[in-house]
Amino acid sequence: MTLRTISALLAGAALMSGLPAFAQSYQGRDSGDSASSGAQEEGGEAGTRSGGRRLAVQPYIEASQILTAQLSPGDDVVTYTQLAAGVDASINGRRSAGTVSLRYERNFGWGNASDSDTITGIARSSFEVVPRTVTLEAGALAARTSVDGSGANVFTGQNNADFTTQTYSAYAGPRVQTRVDDVEVTGQYLIGYTWVESPDVVTANGNAVDVFDESVSQQAQARAGFAPGTYLPIGVGVGAGYFREDIDTLDQRVIDANVRADVTVPITPTFAVVGGVGYEDVEVSSRDAVRDANGVPILGPGGRVVTDEASPRVIAFESTGLIWDVGVMWRPSRRTSLQAGYGRRYDSDTFYGSFSFAPNPNTNLSIGAFDGIRGFGGRLTNSLASLPTDFDVVRDPITGAVVGCVNAVTGGSCLDGLLGSIRSSVFRSRGVAGNFSRRVGRYTAAISAGYEQREFIGAPGTVLAAANGVTDENYYVAGTVGGEIGRRGTFTVATYANWFEGGFGANDLFGLGSSASYSHAFTQSLSGRAAVAVNYLDSDFTTEDLKTASALVGLRYGF
Template identity: 40%
Template sequence: MKRLLILVAAGALCTPSAASAQQHSQVTPYIEASQVLTADLQNGDVLTYSTIGAGVDASVQTRRVEVQLSYQYEHAFSWDGSGDSDVHSGLARANVHVTRDVTFEAGGIATRARSDIRGIDSFFFGDNSNTSQVYSGYLGPNVATHVGVASLTALYRLGYTKVETPGFTGVPAGQPRLDYYDDATSQLAMASIGTKAGDIAPFGITLSGAGQREDAGQLDQRYQGGFLRIDIVQPVSRQLALVAGAGYEHIRISQRDPLLDANGVPVLDRNGRFVTDPGSPRRTAYETDNPIFWDAGIIWRPSPRTELEARVGRRYDSWTYTGSFSHEIGPGSGIQIGVYDNVQSFGRQLNDGLAALPTSFTSTQDPFSNNYNGCVFGTVGNAAGGCLNGIFQSIATANYRARGVNGIIAFNRGRTRYGVGAGYANRRFYAPDTGPGFTVNGVDDDAYYAQAFAARALDSVSSLEGNVYVSRYHSGIIAAPVVWTGGANASYHRSFGRLAANASVGIYWYDQQSADDVFAQAMLALGYRF
């Protein structure tokens, strides 16, 4: 249960003081039981199982406190002897304004994710093929204040990620064996100081810097990075400004070799992870060759509700393209698009993804798998949300250069809520190329994904909602198959006082070139909210 502290730490922020917590707070614990039918439409197999679960939904939105937490534990009892299973699923985000200048921020997630990008994508109870339970969270203070005419910002973030080992991965025979992620702890410190155009110069100027370190459990991996940069903003008109920045950066990623047996095969521990060779030297997986980087672009703000920023530059010894666009359509509705290019790991990128999510969001997880590994739609202003699909395309043990684009639209009008999210993600892996055995160094993974969500409150006691999604995954490992996954589900909810009933149906499919399948599911659930 100690892993649940990732979510509990964020949830505990719901009650920073008795006065503020009681202003506009709603905390609803519940229990729920369900009966599920799963039919394999390819071979005709049918199985059924029962579940019982408990969870809590919490929301606090006051002047000083912004918290949303949704967590559920569920246990499935199989009827055919295939084995019981447990799932933890939850998402939490919190901002607490400690003083006018200091806020405390936290976020956490518990979900299941695909382990090997070359394998099948199955999240059904009783089948943990190629899936792992993931726990991740971060916390830390933010400071935003003024020193004379200058604006000063700083933050510290402590992050932790833990991944359990998967079952059968379904990777085709002959493919190399990849390591399993264990855990990682990261620390990040950032600070910047800047002035606006006209304060001390005709242009705005900002000096910023950051330092980060991550220590991972597998093969004693270590990331160390930091940068210093200066940015200049030159207004051209009231709506348009030119921007340019340059800086110095140093990154070093290193690890040790796996222990090999007499036949040259990596030795595995009882969980299937590679054992680290204690006599191995520390090998460099990646180190910046050209530490000087630069970028330039524009900032366009045609109105207080709309902003576009686009930059092009040189970094990581190649061209880089980054940008963002946000637009507030109306109260509770907005658009967000982001283009990114940075050096990441699974744990660090997941913490960054959590930090980018709003503190008020719509829960759109699959009713059958209860996963929070797709798009999360916001409910306030232009904080439209974000998509975690690119992070969860697979659980990677190596560090990588992450490039891609995410776009999300969220509408919240009266009784109707709906949203669309889509994106593309590329990862190019860094690993030592001088060690023994297979290496992922230089290998590229690609993922394309799209998701749509809609919900409608029929009246004060009943509602309908539905999800549809599709994804395409491909690894650059030689002979790795292209994997397609997709699904659609719909649910009807009705409350009878504290009692609540749910009816859901869904259809899911995957295509792995050499294997494919289609499943249909139906569920009836009854819950009690305290």
């Protein structure tokens, strides 16, 4: 494990991390976050909590025996002995809130099965440095995923698959919120780092897949505005935003700077027309790869192209000029909110919208549309930032890996859609995502679904030119239900489906899986575990579908 891997994990684990989704101005309408109008969201602290200090820390160790049978294309049966250690922790205080789930596991293969070790986890937290004014927030993700020859990247339920890789991401930054008379002033800064281990996969014709390596992203925003009925019958705000992502592959760079003014015109006490106008400067650029005497790009470790640092920087996309949007906002109560709008951005049409409905403390429905230009790292850190601070992590009961979703009554979130394609090229991401969660007594259920289109951007005359204008599409749905059985038992049932339509030739993928697990407490510290899972993968990259079934029995000891 490299130093940058350890740094990414420690940053997230130490901070128990997170950063809320940007709500305003164009810097908030990036890929992965629900877009909003120029009207300021109330408070801007979705997922934070208040009240007395409550800290829960649950370290544990596990020992399990796993059997995995390949049903197709072969009939291999392999077994593993799995040893794991992890910690699940949460804090709910007057100035701090957060959740972290971190796990290390070691698989010892029997017979033809190979050994492996994995670190997985997800975290999100916030801490008020200055009460109600300055908040430090951060987050992190460590995930095991499967990558095939199309570049499709999905959460995996398999042990020791040759095409698995690790994705690490961490971010942190302060948020400021205060008032000057009746003017609300807000500001945020976020810095994130994302790294993907080389999955060592090739395309159907034997070429190395253009896989994302690492990037550093930064974004900042500032806004000042007042609500309708204070100084004027309408609400007025002005703001500015800046985003930059530096991607290691071919020294790609995304810069997006904007200034914007917005207005809110009340029509009724619960309905308003909103709109905004501003100026934006967007630029995507890169260098070319080192080439041999025949002009063929030279590949470095992991099959990634080697950047020619001496080559000139080439513009792949630029858009400078007027931006605008107009829409509506409906808030019949504090528990219901709807925003929708249309505008112009990136020299093309753009649509945005969000809907949230929480009729009671145990039910939440949220839907959001997004549109933005980002690299894989910037897309990932922004979507991690939208997680609430209070959630339950959904893990594969066989492998222990994070499967892509978290559950929270304040609003769940799935990461399946944002992983999508793992190619290194910058892309414009457009789509919609929704989540519904419900808690009834001792049971909790949640379902998430979404769609994302990624249109890749590549500079002419460079290796990435072939990707320019190519579009990938990703559809996903995931559901979980769990709760208590009697006084000592708990269960979880989870199902997922993922459809990936690749634009780089015949590169479609369909994944489907389901699992069920049961845990029974023998004592306060010792419990027994049993689980079964089935997974199905249909990829154009392989001639036959992959079907597997797995089972686990084991013990967990909690400290």
